[in-house]
Amino acid sequence: MERCFPFQTSVTVYKAYTRVESDANTIARALTAQTAETDAIRFLVGTQSLKFDNQITNEPKRLSSENRVLTCAAVWRMPPEWESGSHESPDDSSNNPQTLELLCHLDNTAHGSVACVLWEPLGDGKRVISLAENHVLLWDLQESSTKATISSTATLEGKGQLKFTAGKWSPHHNSTQLVTANDTAIRGWDLRSMSQIYCIENAHGQLVRDLDFNPNKQYYLASCGDDCKVKFWDVRHINEPVKCLEEHSHWVWSVRYNHSHDQLLLTGSSDSRVILSNMVSISSEPFGHLVDDDDLSDNEENQQEDKGKEPLQDSIIATYEEHEDSVYAVEWSAADPWLFASLSYDGRLVINRVPRALKYRILL
């Protein structure tokens, strides 16, 4: 099942095409990159099934997994032999699945089913947040993560049944901010006081599905939802989105900024497409023409150069259509900033690279 695309023909494409094999047809919904691993390119896939033990293929150092049916969450430890950083290819690991060591359950039966679990983005990994129904729960992991206790909680009050659908722990501000989504609203929380700091009502026309922080610009936030749109927000001015993309034709399930080059944005949608876009105008990188580059003496040369090197415009770089079913998760690799994976309902994991031409353009 190898496919070639015109823009990839001249480049060596590192493309793995993996079906998460299992005894039966496996339904996969969760995907994460192994963030602590910097050498090997490793992704973790969470499956969803009722009858079988859910699996996490590839090895996490720490992984959060959620199971909707069981409405529980647990912290797992990777098998120790992987901790040393083995160099097997992903195929090996899927051939030889390792069982994870269960460290502890996040016992939250009192608060209903868990929508998502978030690790503290910085620090020593002792804190975890889980979003359950309309509660924000901040857990402290103790005794080498074998025991989790709730340190503080916050509850979203309002009429009707409010349920968190997504959340993201901000990597900025010394990890004191959290942003959550429920229905069409996006809310920001201060974890020190566990209180709401801002709220974008009607951020999307329909349900908000996912959120991501710009890793380099602390007030910038991307969100996506059932109205097929991806919106970019400056949380200091929440009345209007900074920008709005409408490229997908069905619900957008996942949005991810590239960790180091924040103009690269990945979105996955249930129209079974993954779109990689280049949002130059709102990235942290200099946009357009830099004035101090100019040397007055060779102005003309510069101008000619400029003509040859048009500043990049906001654009779609590529649309990946390898998936045949809804794409529920996309994720950048933690180790290689030009590599990303996408996971669809049928368990197909597709790993792609940013086109080389663009890569050089960004780098040079």
Place this chain on the structure above:
Amino acid sequence: MSSATTPPDSDPTGRRQVHSMLKLYYGMNEEGKVESLDPCDINGPHFDPEVYLNKLRKECSLGELMDHESCTVKQIRSLDSDMQTLVYENYNKFISATDTIRKMKNDFKKMEDEMDCLSANMAAITEFSAHISGTLQDQHAQITKLSGVHTLLRKLQFLFELPARLNKCLELQAYAQAVSAHRRARCVLQQYSHMPSFRGIQDDCHVIMEQLAQQLRQKFRDGGSSAKDLSECVELLLQLDEPAEELCDKFLSHAQSRLEADLQGLEAELIDSLVTDTGGGLVQKTNPGSNPVSPSSSSTTNPFLSPTAGTDILEFIDRGCNEFVSNLCLVIASYQELFINHPQEGELASKKIPEMANGKLHVFVDTLAARYFSLVERRIQEEKGVGDNSLLVRALDRFHRRLQAISKLLPGSAVPSQGTEIVVRAARERIKQYLSALQTFYHDSLTDVRQALAAPRLSVGGASASGGGATSKDATPSLPELLTSLSNFILNQLKSVLASVHLFTAKDITFSNKPYFKGEFCSQGVREGLVVSFIKFICQSSRQYCESAGDRGGSTPPALLLLLSRLCLDYETSTISYILTLTDEQFLVQHHTPVTPVTALCAEAREAAQKLLNHYVKVQGLIISQMLRKSVETRDWVNTIEPRNVRAVMKRVVEDTTSIDVQVGLLYEEGVRKAHSSDSSKRTFSVYSSSRQQIRYAPILIHTFTCAALLVSVLTGIIKISLKTFLECVRLRTFGRYGLQQIQVDCHYLQMYLWRFVSDENLVHFLLDEIVGSAAHRCLDPSPMEQSVIEVICERG
């Protein structure tokens, strides 16, 4: 010889005979008379006695001879006596003639003497006459001298009487006479001023004239007198050697004060109209409290009426023209008459008065006209109502026409061109107002349509469900009727606006032949500024419906979206080109500047229509998918009971889809559907149909605007969106055994009814298979229901 004795008078023949005989005697030959050559003729000249005697003897007897002889003797005797008589007679005559001559000789001698005497007398008379003339010469000279003295004395008398006369004139206010009298005397007085008596007179005159001048000035200053009086006054003063510049200033300042009064009158009217307007507002405000009936009457005041009810603009301009402009013209004319065209004599001519005066006049006219224009412009700006344009146009026309008079009077003035500019500005402003009025109208009519759509919502639904709108049509207009009435409204409004704008270029309007109104007004103003902008506005506002209202989906009724999309499509196909052709024809637009081509507008309309339709699909899809989502999310699928019926929501979905089908079908003709397979409703589901077909969830985009494909693709899109949502929701739930079976039943039901709406029924099949498959995946106890049971349930429900 008897004939000879008869008196000559009594017998002409006898006289002739005598004459002829006398002639013979005197040897005179009678000419023309044939003389007989007969020698026997006794009276003939060739008479030969011998022949005659011989003849007689031969022929005659004795008796006859004897007779003849006696006859002859008788004749001889008679002849002799005749001869004697003649001689006597002649002799007497001769003697008397001689006597007469002698007498004449004597008479002449006497006359000669008398003539001598006469000439002597004449000489004496001549001598006398010369003598008398010489004597009278001296006296004549003296008389001439005396008459000269007389004239001089009369002049002197005039001079001496002058002061009194002037005084009298002054009393009678006959200034003109006084001035002319003074002018006559002035030089003389000047000349003889060294003589004390004349000096006295001159001084007196001076004083009087000074007084007169004073009076004139007073009169001049007082005002109130008519322009004609004033000009007379100025003329007199000018003759009295007043400095022309000062007079100019005074004249102008005086004229200015009067013109300012006119202007103030105009301004007061302007303010009045404002005050009455606000006062009217106050009255309207206070009315509802006191009288509950009156507000209805006051609120029905047409917004298209002029806001200033006090005086309409035509009246205002009329007043301005009649008072200010005509007075200004009068002032200019009299001023020019006085200072510029006035023939200057002597030293006055050298002062270059006309140039100076002309300069002053221009400044004067410019300042006043500027004030007037500002007033007029304020008034025009107040003219915000767009109902009756003819009034404004007529007012502007009058305004412009009257200014032409100034341009005739004052060729170099900038006033008329400024006036034209005002007219141009007013026209521009007018177009803008019309555009905004059209936009408001469009919005209002859309609101009307929206209300019409909102009110009979239930009845339309019921009607469409029952397959026809016959009952509801009576109460409320149907969708196509709304569409036609909307587009007719808009078109009529646009036409009427065009008609009223067209007044600006009517032939009888003076400013219509200005270059602006011929070229730029038509092309840039009307075509671009009004028509094109309006069409663009329609497209734009339609697009706005997609963007702003779209998120929640509830604010814009989907039927309105559909209606607008059809409207835009109609515009694209025919209306735009019709409107533009109409405009071009009416205004004879000559495209000097590049104008928006029809194709660009059509493309825009088409884009808007496309967008609206896509949005319609999205909104309708959203409504149905929300319904499905709620139904899936709110149910406990694990602990549900065994399915006995198709869930009500599925029936609702089919109903709604049908009503959408009817709704779209009302506006767009139905396309050809793929011939359905006969067994499509009997198709069975395989619960584990994980045969990954390569049919993707392709996004719904309607790129073909041919009406045939449109209806189907709209519905296909809506169904796709709904089923996809259904699928995603099912994937997020966990099912028990009966939950799965319920899904099976529901899907079969949808299968039975939805295939007919789509272009490719395989798509529906695929999506429904996926739903059932996904549900089975998420099922704790996946034991599917018997197909036959499903069919029975579906047919029953």
